[in-house]
Amino acid sequence: MPSEFELISRFFSRPTRQAVLGPGDDCALLAPSAGMHLVITTDMLVEGTHFLPGTDPWQLGWKVLAVSLSDLAAMGAEPRWALLAASLPEACEAWLAPFAEGLFSCAGRYGVDLVGGDTTRGPLNLSLTALGEVPAGTALRRDRALPGDDLWVSGQPGLAALGLAQLQGRTKLPAALAERCLAALQQPLPRVELGRLLRGLASAAIDVSDGLLADLGHILERSAVAAEVFVAQLPALPAGVDPVLARQCQLAGGDDYELLFSACPETRNEVVELGKQLDLPLWRCGRLTASDSHRLALLDANGRELTINRKGFDHFG
Amino acid sequence: MPSEFELISRFFSRPTRQAVLGPGDDCALLAPSAGMHLVITTDMLVEGTHFLPGTDPWQLGWKVLAVSLSDLAAMGAEPRWALLAASLPEACEAWLAPFAEGLFSCAGRYGVDLVGGDTTRGPLNLSLTALGEVPAGTALRRDRALPGDDLWVSGQPGLAALGLAQLQGRTKLPAALAERCLAALQQPLPRVELGRLLRGLASAAIDVSDGLLADLGHILERSAVAAEVFVAQLPALPAGVDPVLARQCQLAGGDDYELLFSACPETRNEVVELGKQLDLPLWRCGRLTASDSHRLALLDANGRELTINRKGFDHFG
Numbered sequence: 001m002p003s004e005f006e007l008i009s010r011f012f013s014r015p016t017r018q019a020v021l022g023p024g025d026d027c028a029l030l031a032p033s034a035g036m037h038l039v040i041t042t043d044m045l046v047e048g049t050h051f052l053p054g055t056d057p058w059q060l061g062w063k064v065l066a067v068s069l070s071d072l073a074a075m076g077a078e079p080r081w082a083l084l085a086a087s088l089p090e091a092c093e094a095w096l097a098p099f100a101e102g103l104f105s106c107a108g109r110y111g112v113d114l115v116g117g118d119t120t121r122g123p124l125n126l127s128l129t130a131l132g133e134v135p136a137g138t139a140l141r142r143d144r145a146l147p148g149d150d151l152w153v154s155g156q157p158g159l160a161a162l163g164l165a166q167l168q169g170r171t172k173l174p175a176a177l178a179e180r181c182l183a184a185l186q187q188p189l190p191r192v193e194l195g196r197l198l199r200g201l202a203s204a205a206i207d208v209s210d211g212l213l214a215d216l217g218h219i220l221e222r223s224a225v226a227a228e229v230f231v232a233q234l235p236a237l238p239a240g241v242d243p244v245l246a247r248q249c250q251l252a253g254g255d256d257y258e259l260l261f262s263a264c265p266e267t268r269n270e271v272v273e274l275g276k277q278l279d280l281p282l283w284r285c286g287r288l289t290a291s292d293s294h295r296l297a298l299l300d301a302n303g304r305e306l307t308i309n310r311k312g313f314d315h316f317g
Numbered sequence: 318m319p320s321e322f323e324l325i326s327r328f329f330s331r332p333t334r335q336a337v338l339g340p341g342d343d344c345a346l347l348a349p350s351a352g353m354h355l356v357i358t359t360d361m362l363v364e365g366t367h368f369l370p371g372t373d374p375w376q377l378g379w380k381v382l383a384v385s386l387s388d389l390a391a392m393g394a395e396p397r398w399a400l401l402a403a404s405l406p407e408a409c410e411a412w413l414a415p416f417a418e419g420l421f422s423c424a425g426r427y428g429v430d431l432v433g434g435d436t437t438r439g440p441l442n443l444s445l446t447a448l449g450e451v452p453a454g455t456a457l458r459r460d461r462a463l464p465g466d467d468l469w470v471s472g473q474p475g476l477a478a479l480g481l482a483q484l485q486g487r488t489k490l491p492a493a494l495a496e497r498c499l500a501a502l503q504q505p506l507p508r509v510e511l512g513r514l515l516r517g518l519a520s521a522a523i524d525v526s527d528g529l530l531a532d533l534g535h536i537l538e539r540s541a542v543a544a545e546v547f548v549a550q551l552p553a554l555p556a557g558v559d560p561v562l563a564r565q566c567q568l569a570g571g572d573d574y575e576l577l578f579s580a581c582p583e584t585r586n587e588v589v590e591l592g593k594q595l596d597l598p599l600w601r602c603g604r605l606t607a608s609d610s611h612r613l614a615l616l617d618a619n620g621r622e623l624t625i626n627r628k629g630f631d632h633f634g
Contacts, residue, residue, distance in 0.1 A: 046439035
């Protein structure tokens with residue numbers, strides 16, 4: 001079996017373009033850009049908790065980086081560097097080769113250098129740290145939403161959770177929809193470009209990783225506001241699927257990696273234009289109100305309040 | 318059981334002094350210092366691979382940060398920030414509270430801010446990313462050692478491995494020595510001050526995490542030199558322990574977190590003075606020679622070559 005050092009060298013040491021010193025020393029050396037803040041996040045994916053045993057290694061390699069780039073996107077950052085720590089049950093080349101391909105495909109797509117990491121033996125666990133940069137003072141945060149702001153969400157939240165339901169045999173989707181939902185689950189596209197263009201436009205932002213309502217709850221709490229969500233202004237539920245499940249996935253499903261953001265109503269046209277520019281649907285789906293109760297009200301098309309389990313995904317809940 | 322967010326908030330969200338934005342958003346925001354390079358490393362500790370089941374949580378909290386600070390020390394960096402991703406079998410407060418205490422004790426001792434992280438459910442796995450800074454162009458690296466340089470090591474390598482042998486019942490150490498070895502294993506002191514003062518003095522450096530000879534091998538490989546190690550100039554083996562085991566631990570034991578470094582012979586007195594200043598023994602234990610064979614020769618007091626299993630700790634070897 002190849003050694004840890006051979007593994008790192010063979011699969012994870014590719015030339016870096018944005019590092020002073022890449023993999024192979026005790027640490028990586030990076031030269032931060034003048035006038036920028038560093039934006040950093042770490043995420044851990046555990047087999048059986050975040051992904052099913054037997055998940056395709058290429059897709060897993062893509063996703064482990066994509067979910068962290070989504071966090072950078074939610075801050076409006078330019079992705080630049082990443083480090084991967086991986087615990088593996090065995091050093092299996094047939095698994096590592098496609099995993100590395102998926103990882104570097106995502107890195108290449110978003111201009112990220114893998115500058116270091118750690119590999120060890122143990123239950124399958126992938127911990128990725130991603131770093132980006134943002135002009136000082138312009139980062140999108142959760143705690144700057146204001147009463148009166150519109151609430152927006154990108155893309156079609158809920159597809160990833162439907163994909164998971166399909167994989168687990170809890171629903172049977174029409175073939176074309178199944179394919180779309182599985183792609184959303186297995187190869188998410190972090191909204192990096194959207195995040196970058198929302199700088200100076202959005203008042204607050206978060207990525208939808210734990211479910212739309214749960215993640216909205218974080219904005220409400222950190223910004224000390226309340227919200228009304230207009231359920232009828234969310235994207236139409238896909239055809240050919242149980243509407244109760246579809247709505248549940250849309251409001252409380254995890255793993256979407258869309259951006260949920262607030263912006264003042266005066267910029268409404270700018271946001272619409274941005275969506276056209278990116279060819280990405282942006283849905284104005286609610287508004288924030290002045291209350292530090294963090295209350296989240298779901299309203300139907302007639303303004304009547306709906307009830308739903310607003311709980312998102314919480315690993316110890 | 319408390320939720321993931323409650324856990325993070327209760328145990329891992331302490332005020333930060335060196336962050337623009339600490340825990341609680343999608344990412345942390347940091348302001349790198351002008352003229353400095355960023356130094357970054359990530360390490361993963363897995364129960365059963367890196368520490369024994371039942372390890373004291375306070376000591377584990379200390380160690381998970383200390384081992385990464387040791388990597389920063391080996392680059393000559395000032396430690397500044399850390400992020401912790403943790404997978405836990407259960408959200409047990411009786412474990413988490415002392416773990417967090419140990420972690421923040423180490424952070425406080427070395428001036429580090431915990432600025433973010435991730436907690437999830439799964440087999441016990443701790444992944445820590447540490448960041449430091451070093452004036453641009455002054456970082457210590459593995460690849461700058463030169464033929465003719467002296468080879469030095471700090472402290473007393475081998476104590477941690479003896480501590481592990483004691484814990485595993487493979488040896489029975491005298492009480493005072495056992496205590497010292499267990500402290501070396503369970504609460505290592507990263508050589509941050511030494512690393513900082515070696516800038517401009519050492520030609521290459523590495524921390525001794527995988528064993529003295531194995532880590533020396535990395536310097537030889539990256540610097541394309543060979544080495545002679547003068548075994549008689551290493552610190553005397555401790556009394557009251559099998560000398561074969563003690564020598565094995567000294568040369569090939571892991572987990573020491575001493576610094577191994579090279580420096581040109583003209584600076585020999587400076588290095589000696591540095592050791593006195595820090596009250597830390599520094600042992601001139603070898604020299605580098607001109608050969609790109611990476612050959613490592615162990616010589617006795619008479620210059621005769623010894624043979625020993627030079628293999629260090631390699632997780633897939």
